[in-house]
Amino acid sequence: MGKSNFLGLKNEIDLLIAISNSDSDSFEIVFKHYGPLLFDYAFRIMEDSDASEDLVQDVFISIWLNREKLKYIKSFKDYIFILSKNRILNTLKKKGREKLLTYAIGNVGIAYDVVDEDLIEEKRKKEEIYTILEDKISQLPSQQQKIFKLAKNEKKSYQQISEQLGISIETVRKHMFLALKTLKKEMQRENLDVMIIILSIIFF
Template structure:
């Protein structure tokens, strides 16, 4: 009975070696649980063991020409798992070192980049505000920088609340148009500045 099983496995492995996908599917169904068990033994993590298992089958298909049906197939599989696991560990170690080294560089770069973007945005906002007519500009600055209410601006300038409201709407429309023309990529920053 054991000889018949060995003959059947050798036939299956020869078919796999020749690129037979049905043979590959049969081997997948026969060995999947065992390979998962080996992978879990190495990783001690179900998700990682599942990844390793899938990876082993991909590598098995890619390396099918190296299969020797006369040799112990399980030893071949075990070697694939071990090598794959060690490769994964090395990759994770390199990624950890890389990410730790680059995290500090990225943080300082992001801070500098944010400062430059904020400075550039403020310059564009300043130019946009300078493009407003004197009265509209004064009302905008009293509202946004001076934090005055429409009522207070109305009293300060001796104009109706409705006029203040219209001038503010006009200023925001002009600023939006200015930004979309001169700096469309920073329109979000403008909106944030205008809302603040």
């Protein structure tokens, strides 16, 4: 799967302009459309579902942090493809998987260092977001916190959490709903509700 498989949205330009003005609803629409495409693309190369899921989350956090640029981007499909390719290459380099790295680079025809990003500042902002999120999670009621961490950190399914804690799947789902509801409220106070959009889509 390559860039050609990234089909755009009909009203994409309007959505991107809205996102550049911090509209989280438009961001959610774009995330729901492109998220599965990015996951499939990443998984085909990395063959790792957890790493692919993390990549999708990382790419969209990056898009949100740099949202002011969106109104100037001529092709969002190219932009998001380059962001994804950058991160896949970096992940493969870190893992030392040379064979997959060669395949990933291929003959895509796009230089993966084209995107103008202040990587150090972006990394700092991401770390700040996660620090705030972890702090909010630590303030959740005990059961909600436990279930949320099992799902988020250990990537366990509701079924697995249900069996591990000896509670019904519906109870797990209820605690996750309440946890996300609380986190959304708290993150909105920090103007970081986009993080909860991402987490909500991943978990539900």
